[in-house]
Amino acid sequence: xxxxxxxxxxxxxxxxxxxxxxxxxxxxxxxxxxxxxxxxxxxxxxxxxxxxxxxxxxxxxxxxxxxxxxxxxxxxxxxxxxxxxxxxxxxxxxxxxxxxxxxxxxxxxxxxxxxxxxxxxxxxxxxxxxxxxxxxxxxxxxxxxxxxxxxxxxxxxxxxxxxxxxxxxxxxxxxxxxxxxxxxxxxxxxxxxxxxxxxxxxxxxxxxxxxxxxxxxxxxxxxxxxxxxxxxxxxxxxx
Numbered sequence: 130x131x132x133x134x135x136x137x138x139x140x141x142x143x144x145x146x147x148x149x150x151x152x153x154x155x156x157x158x159x160x161x162x163x164x165x166x167x168x169x170x171x172x173x174x175x176x177x178x179x180x181x182x183x184x185x186x187x188x189x190x191x192x193x194x195x196x197x198x199x200x201x202x203x204x205x206x207x208x209x210x211x212x213x214x215x216x217x218x219x220x221x222x223x224x225x226x227x228x229x230x231x232x233x234x235x236x237x238x239x240x241x242x243x244x245x246x247x248x249x250x251x252x253x254x255x256x257x258x259x260x261x262x263x264x265x266x267x268x269x270x271x272x273x274x275x276x277x278x279x280x281x282x283x284x285x286x287x288x289x290x291x292x293x294x295x296x297x298x299x300x301x302x303x304x305x306x307x308x309x310x311x312x313x314x315x316x317x318x319x320x321x322x323x324x325x326x327x328x329x330x331x332x333x334x335x336x337x338x339x340x341x342x343x344x345x346x347x348x349x350x351x352x353x354x355x356x357x358x359x360x361x362x363x364x365x366x367x368x
Contacts, residue, residue, distance in 0.1 A: 141329040141330045141332075141333040142202065142329045142333075144333050144336075144337070144366045145195055145198060145199065145329060145332070145333055145336065146199055147362070147365055147366055148191075148192075148195050148336060148340070148362065148366065149192070149195045149196045149198075149199045151358075151361075151362045151365065152188060152191065152192035152195065152196075152362070153192055153196055155188060155189075155192065155355065155358060157185040157188075157189070157355060158354070158355075160178055160181055160182055160185070161178075162175075162178055163175045163178055170240065170241055171240040171241050171243065171244035171245075172240060173240060175240075175244060176231070176235070176240055176243045176244050176247065176350075177349075177350040177351055177352075178350075179244065179247040179248070179251075180231060180247065180346055180347075180350040181347065181350050181352050182251060183227060183247065183250055183251055183346070184343050184346055184347050184350070184352070184355070185355065186251065187220060187223075187224055187339075187343055188343060188355070188359075190220065191217065191220050191336070191339065191340075194216050194217050194220070195217060195336065197210075197213050198210045198213045198214060198217065198332075201213065207308070208298075208305070208308055211295070211298045211299070211328055212298070212299050214295055214328050214329070214331075214332040215292070215295040215296060215298070215299050217332050217335065217336050218292055218295055218331065218332055218335040218336075219274060219277070219278075219292075220335075220336075220339055221334075221335030221336050221337075221338050221340075221342075222274075222277045222278050222280070222281035222285075222288065222292075222335060222339070223272075223277050223339070224338075224339035224340075224342040224343050224346070225280065225281050225283075225284060225338055225339065225342040226272065226276075226277045226280045226281065227247075227250055227342070227346065228342040228343070228345050228346045228349075229280065229283075229342075230243075230246050231243055231246065231247065231346060231349060232346075232349060234246060235349060249271050249272070250271065250272075253271030253272075254271065255271060278292045281335070284338055285334060285335060285338060287331075288335075291331040291335070294328070294331075295328060295331065295332075298328070309321065309322075337363075337366060340359065340362065340363060341363065343359065344356055344360060344363060347359065
């Protein structure tokens with residue numbers, strides 16, 4: 130088991146609790162889309178609007194998931210908390226992936242590329258593409274999670290290993306089932322309560338990296354109200 134996955138309490142969980150409490154208080158303003166027709170070249174205002182929409186959705190989803198982890202862990206339901214932990218890891222990786230590409234497109238002043246990248250981020254659906262291909266133009270294919278996790282390795286070198294471990298705990302296999310039994314001797318299986326060993330180290334690291342990426346993306350989008358609250362959160366978890 131990777132070392133950073135061994136902590137089920139202490140600093141990592143304390144940071145998750147702070148993130149849960151702070152993000153639960155966030156409110157987001159309504160965002161009016163700039164009046165740019167779909168067949169017209171993208172503008173900086175349109176790209177900034179799309180980036181803010183993504184950031185606000187990301188932050189709301191992260192808050193719900195992290196608060197779920199806190200509730201489940203506090204009630205002793207670690208198996209369910211671990212399933213949410215994988216989703217939080219994916220969110221952290223996704224935020225870094227989006228920030229990286231938007232920053233590159235803006236640096237090259239390619240606003241159309243930035244907008245074309247953003248569009249599938251919030252409207253893409255693999256399910257609709259496969260089951261209703263006639264609607265694929267409206268719901269394009271999103272980036273595959275394996276591509277996102279590989280990209281995340283730029284800031285979290287053990288991202289593939291960590292994601293593989295988290296995924297094992299979410300599937301009906303040995304990792305998941307081993308939470309409920311022990312071999313006291315070679316001839317007997319004893320059924321026990323779930324193992325308290327957790328995965329909060331990797332989850333917390335990916336969560337913080339995701340928050341950092343969202344803060345930078347909001348800065349690129351010239352959004353200050355929500356970003357200032359996010360900066361306060363990042364300062365709090367760094368102490």
